Structures are given as C-alpha cells and as structure tokens.
Amino acid sequence: MSMIEIENLSVHYPAKGQLVRAVEGVSLRVGEKDSFGLVGESGSGKSTILRAICGLAPVSAGTIRIGGEPVPTPRGRAFSRRVQMVFQDPYASLHPRHTLDRTLSEPLAIHGIGGSDARVVRALEDVGLPAAFRFRYPHQLSGGQRQRVAIARALMLEPEILLLDEPTSALDASVQAETLNLLNRLRAERGLTFLMVSHDLAVIDHMCDRVLVMQHGRAVEELTREALAGAQMKTDYARTLFEASADRMLGS
Amino acid sequence: MTLLSVKNLRVTFDTEAGKVEAVRGVSFSLGRERLGIVGESGSGKTMTGRSVLRLIRPPGRIEAEEMRFDGIDLMAASERQMRALRGQRIAMVMQDPKYSLNPVMKIGAQLTEGLRLRDGMSAKAARLKAIEALEAVQIRGPERVMEAYPHELSGGMGQRVMIAMMLIPNPDLLIADEPTSALDVTVQAEVLSILDGLVRDRGMGLIFISHDLRLVGRFCDRVLVMYKGRVVEELEAKNLMNATHPYTQGLLNCLPRIGGNRSPLPGLDRAAEWAE
Structure with a gap:
C-alpha cells in the first residue's frame, strides 16, 4: 500500500495579478517506510x-x-498526528521567545496528550541533545542543534510520515553529516516514511531509494537509486543536475 | 609576485567573559591566484577575510606581525587610506544577497552609487558601465534588472549582482565569503565559472572562503584548512585527496557521495590538540 499518493497535483495561485503555476500535474507514490526524494533548483x-x-x-x-x-x-488533528514537516531554516522555524520545553510540549497540549514532562526529556534524548537544554531558547543553540530541536518537535506526535524540506541546506558540511545520520537512525528505529526535498543530489542519493527530478513545476524524470549511481538518466536536465553535483568532479 | 602577505594574524575579542581569540596566528601569502580558506562555522x-580589509569592529582587535598588500602596510594605514583601498583595490563579496543588498534601493541605483559619488561620473556613463558589469556576470536583460529591487531577484541573480558591483572598480584582490552557499548546485556552477573567468581575464587574486572542501578543491589553486582560528593544513588543491591532517580528511569524508554505500557518514572528531 502506498503511504503517500499524489496524482496530477497542480498548485496555482495569483501573485501580482499573474497566475503562478508553481506545480503542474505532478504524480508520485511513496510506499510505507520508504524514503522518496524530490530534487530540483529553486x-x-x-x-x-x-x-x-x-x-x-x-x-x-x-x-x-x-x-x-x-x-x-x-x-485537522488526525492529519497532523500522521504527517509532520521539518523546515529548511532552523533559524526561522523555531519560536525565538519560546524555550525548547515550550516548543516541544505545545503539540502535546494541542492534542491533549499527557505526561509531557517525560516526553520532552525523552524527545531531547532521542535527537542527541542533553536534557539540560530543555529550558534554553533557540538563540542559545547552534544551527545544527536547532535543526535537531525542529526534528524532535516534528516527532512529538509520533507521526508515520516526515516531510523534510531541505533539512540540512542551512548547515555546515560536518553538521549536515550528523543530521543526516540522525534522520536515518530515527527512520530505522521508528519505521518512518520520508518525503525529502533537496537541491543536493548527493544528499538525496544518500537518503532516498527513489528520486523525482523537477524543473519549472513539472516532473522531469523519476530515478531509482541504482539508475542515479549508474548515471542512467534519460533527460538532459537530470544529467545537468547530476554533473553539477560537486562531489562527482572530485570523486571520479 | 606576492600581492598580499599576512604574517601571524590574530583577531581578539574582549568580552565580559574574557578574551576570545577568533584567529590565532594565521600566516599566508597570495599572488594572482585562487586561494581557498576552508573550515567549519x-x-x-570569515574573520581572516575581513581582517584583510580591517573590517573588524570593536571590541574586536586585529594584530599581525605583517599585513602587506601590494607594498602598502595595512596595519599602519590610516582609516582614510583604508577607505581608498576598500572596494577600489580590495573588494569583498558577501555570503547572502538577501542581507547584503539595500532592500529599498533599485539595483541600478546601488550599482551606480559608487561610480557617481566616488568617480564623479555622469548618470548616463555610470548607467552604461553598470549595464556592462551586469553583462559581464551573464545577466540576461540587464536593463530590466537595473530597474528591479533586490527582493524581485532570485538568489543566483542577487549573488551575480553583488559580484558585478564588486567588479566595477576592477579590484586587484577579491575576497569572496561563501559566495555560493546560498545557491542551488546548478547556479553554483554558473557563478563559479563566472568568478573563474573574471579571475583569469583580469588577473585578480582571489580569496575564496567556504565550508565546502570539495567545492574549494575543485575551484582553487591552493587551500588553507582552518580549525579554531588556526591553519591546520595548507596544500595544493590538486593534492587534496592526499591530505594528511585528520581534520581535512574528516571534512572531505563527511559529505555524502552519489553511489556511496549509505553507511552512516563519518562525523568529525574534533581533537583539542589540533587547536594548539
């Protein structure tokens, strides 16, 4: 059974009197406990x-x-218990005037889940942050630590699906490695389904089994991990993206 | 020929909690080549790059045995002399166009401001020169971009505008502080090839600051690897794969690769003795 099924999705909205066609007829399927990547430029x-x-x-x-x-x-609430999102910029996605404790316990309060004390402590532990961070504010943390908090917040309601919007593009290379390892560990432990967006093909390749290449709101090509590693893309755009990935030039 | 030589550079911040040394004894010299400076946040x-322009605000202090640019002693230069150097002979491209361009000024006005005030050019001549600069960084439709505000441009366009702005006075040395980390990979490649062409054609020196070691290795001639305010390794970019310092190796290996084996990425172990 597919966990996420999207058929012919179009997103149009008016901006400055013009219709913006942000997404145009995109379809994709993500199976249970799969990890699917979306890649493309801004x-x-x-x-x-x-x-x-x-x-x-x-x-x-x-x-x-x-x-x-x-x-x-x-x-609705049932949806947010199944699906949660982690945003790109950990500097912008946490409330600057809420302590981590408040950020993490708010979803529990909204959904009427008790025992928030123990859950907050455990959530911090799960993402590798010391319990002493509980009453800190976001500005007292580094970018990588903040992204860990954002991941912990998304996991508070124990969702089945995580939507990851460029979760590491604001981070240093070394911190990116730690965050990707954390996400992979959590996926294995909890059987999560990932739908992950990135402009970095190497990150997507490391994290996902299948990847959809997008350009100008349209799906260009869907690739399996093997096809990507073997450079078996059929479209020119997917190839351009592949060749622009910094790692290839030096690795080969 | 040495364009810039820096010996034993130190940047110290006096804070309430005591002295914080951001840069501790960095030395390097630069000809008309591309030098990469790599390290984590x-x-x-960045402080090393800014020190060259003496752009460190109090409570920060810059100390160095020597900091010489084309025969000028940067440590002894007056503020007035520094102002004449900044932009004109040493230019700096900042990281994020979103925060570095004036949000309430049209691109055209920002590009021509210096030409009109500093060089006393007529509005018409300045405009022509600005359009030329935009064309040099491969912006299509420069007339339209001149009339745009920064928020109307994409990240890649904004970054190119900043590069164009820095190149108008034809500087001898360009310091680029993470000029591509806010950009997509495809745009990144374009911006890099623009920078590369400009360095080659104009014979500029370039200091390229980045946290992406592989990118720097591909793009620069020589690489300095910094850790906690010190240079831990200096090497030719083509020998990057043979780096001997464990920190450099760590930076190289922590990036995922296409077709890699998916095992957990090696983290960086940050040994305290490297900082000594």
Whole structure:
C-alpha cells in the first residue's frame, strides 16, 4: 500500500495579478517506510508539493491521499498526528521567545496528550541533545542543534510520515553529516516514511531509494537509486543536475 | 609576485567573559591566484577575510606581525587610506544577497552609487558601465534588472549582482565569503565559472572562503584548512585527496557521495590538540 499518493497535483495561485503555476500535474507514490526524494533548483516547485500536502499551499487540481484516504480540508488533528514537516531554516522555524520545553510540549497540549514532562526529556534524548537544554531558547543553540530541536518537535506526535524540506541546506558540511545520520537512525528505529526535498543530489542519493527530478513545476524524470549511481538518466536536465553535483568532479 | 602577505594574524575579542581569540596566528601569502580558506562555522575563516580589509569592529582587535598588500602596510594605514583601498583595490563579496543588498534601493541605483559619488561620473556613463558589469556576470536583460529591487531577484541573480558591483572598480584582490552557499548546485556552477573567468581575464587574486572542501578543491589553486582560528593544513588543491591532517580528511569524508554505500557518514572528531 502506498503511504503517500499524489496524482496530477497542480498548485496555482495569483501573485501580482499573474497566475503562478508553481506545480503542474505532478504524480508520485511513496510506499510505507520508504524514503522518496524530490530534487530540483529553486522555483522548481519541490517545496510547494510538501506545502500542498500540509495544506499550506492551495491544491488547484489533482488529489493527495495519505494511507489511501484523500486528505481533508482543513487538514485537522488526525492529519497532523500522521504527517509532520521539518523546515529548511532552523533559524526561522523555531519560536525565538519560546524555550525548547515550550516548543516541544505545545503539540502535546494541542492534542491533549499527557505526561509531557517525560516526553520532552525523552524527545531531547532521542535527537542527541542533553536534557539540560530543555529550558534554553533557540538563540542559545547552534544551527545544527536547532535543526535537531525542529526534528524532535516534528516527532512529538509520533507521526508515520516526515516531510523534510531541505533539512540540512542551512548547515555546515560536518553538521549536515550528523543530521543526516540522525534522520536515518530515527527512520530505522521508528519505521518512518520520508518525503525529502533537496537541491543536493548527493544528499538525496544518500537518503532516498527513489528520486523525482523537477524543473519549472513539472516532473522531469523519476530515478531509482541504482539508475542515479549508474548515471542512467534519460533527460538532459537530470544529467545537468547530476554533473553539477560537486562531489562527482572530485570523486571520479 | 606576492600581492598580499599576512604574517601571524590574530583577531581578539574582549568580552565580559574574557578574551576570545577568533584567529590565532594565521600566516599566508597570495599572488594572482585562487586561494581557498576552508573550515567549519567558527573556525575564523570569515574573520581572516575581513581582517584583510580591517573590517573588524570593536571590541574586536586585529594584530599581525605583517599585513602587506601590494607594498602598502595595512596595519599602519590610516582609516582614510583604508577607505581608498576598500572596494577600489580590495573588494569583498558577501555570503547572502538577501542581507547584503539595500532592500529599498533599485539595483541600478546601488550599482551606480559608487561610480557617481566616488568617480564623479555622469548618470548616463555610470548607467552604461553598470549595464556592462551586469553583462559581464551573464545577466540576461540587464536593463530590466537595473530597474528591479533586490527582493524581485532570485538568489543566483542577487549573488551575480553583488559580484558585478564588486567588479566595477576592477579590484586587484577579491575576497569572496561563501559566495555560493546560498545557491542551488546548478547556479553554483554558473557563478563559479563566472568568478573563474573574471579571475583569469583580469588577473585578480582571489580569496575564496567556504565550508565546502570539495567545492574549494575543485575551484582553487591552493587551500588553507582552518580549525579554531588556526591553519591546520595548507596544500595544493590538486593534492587534496592526499591530505594528511585528520581534520581535512574528516571534512572531505563527511559529505555524502552519489553511489556511496549509505553507511552512516563519518562525523568529525574534533581533537583539542589540533587547536594548539
């Protein structure tokens, strides 16, 4: 069974009197406990797909199904217990005036889940942060630590699906490695399904089994991990992206 | 020929909690070549770049045995002399176009401001020169971009505008501080090839600051690897794969590769003795 099914999704919205076609007829399927990547340059619509799933961008046409069920509008509480999102910029996605304790316990309060004390401590532990960080503010943490908090926050409701919007592109190379390792560990431990967006093909390749290359709001080509490693892409754009990946030049 | 020589550079911040040394005894020299400075956040790479322009605000202090640019002693130069150097002969491209361009000024006005005030050019001549500079960084439709505000440009365009702005006075030395880390890979490659062409055609010296060791290795002639304010290794970029220092090796290995084996990426172990 597919965990996430998207069929012919289009996202159009008016901006400055013009219709912006951010996503145009994109379809994809992500199986249970799979990890699927979306890759493309800025403005290719890859983040918009994640936002549309969460109800943060308008769905103009097409359907989104989670676990076989079409998503309701508004998304509602049951949806947020199954699907959570981690945003790109850990400097912007945490409330600057809330302590980590408050950030992490808020989803529990909204959903009426008790025992938040123990859960917050455990959540910090799970992402490799000391319990002493609990009453700190985001500005007292480094970028990598903040992204760990953002991941912990997304996992508070024990969702099945994590939508990851460029989770490491704001981080240093060495911190990126730690964060990717953390995400892979959590996926293995909890059987999570990942839908991950990145502009870095090497990161997607490391994390995902299948990848959809996007350009100008359209799907260009879907590749398996083997096809990507073997450079068996059929379209020119996917090849351009592959060749621009810094790591290839030096590795080969 | 040596364009810039730096000996035993130190940058110290006096804070309430005591002295913090951001840069501790960095020495290097630069000809008309491309020098990469690589390190993690907080390694002092940006501070090293800014020190060359003496752009460190109090409570920060710069000390050096020698800092000489084309025969001029940068440590002894007056503020007035430094102002004449900045932009004109040593230019700096900042990391993020979102924060480094004036958000309420049109691109054209920002590009021509210096030409009009400093060089006393007429509005028309300055405009022509600005359009030329935009063309040099391969911006299509420079007339349209001249009339745009920074928020109307994409990240890649904004970064190119900043490079164009820095290149108008034809500097001898360009310091680029993470000029591509806010950009997509495809755009990154374009911006790098633009920089590369400019360095080659104009014979500039370039200091390229980045946290991405592989990118630097591909693009520069020589690489300094910094850790906690010190240079731990200096090597020719083509020998990067034979780096001997464990920190350099760590930086190289922590990046995922296409077709890699998916095992957990090696983290960096940051041994305290490297900082000694």
